[in-house]
Amino acid sequence: xxxxxxxxxxxxxxxxxxxxxxxxxxxxxxxxxxxxxxxxxxxxxxxxxxxxxxxxxxxxxxxxxxxxxxxxxxxxxxxxxxxxxxxx
Numbered sequence: 006x007x008x009x010x011x012x013x014x015x016x017x018x019x020x021x022x023x024x025x026x027x028x029x030x031x032x033x034x035x036x037x038x039x040x041x042x043x044x045x046x047x048x049x050x051x052x053x054x055x056x057x058x059x060x061x062x063x064x065x066x067x068x069x070x071x072x073x074x075x076x077x078x079x080x081x082x083x084x085x086x087x088x089x090x091x092x093x
Contacts, residue, residue: 009033010041011040015041017046018046018049019041019042019046020050021050021052023051025050026084027084035048053085054085055085056085057085
């Protein structure tokens with residue numbers, strides 16, 4: 006997954022649909038998007054938010070732990086931020 010990109014042009018708007026929660030580290034992606042925008046440009050991300058897949062992750066974690074495997078949240082391939090995580 007490319008998290009470091011540069012365009013020759015700048016854009017009025019950048020739209021992302023169901024992609025950001027797959028991109029780690031997300032801060033690098035947001036920085037590249039910011040550099041790609043014209044002054045006062047718009048970034049319109051569409052992605053799941055905090056707790057979005059809790060009903061999936063919780064049972065996976067339980068299966069790991071029930072079978073003697075430690076759960077390592079940092080290996081989770083998804084990033085579902087809270088509103089506050091992206092507000093700044």
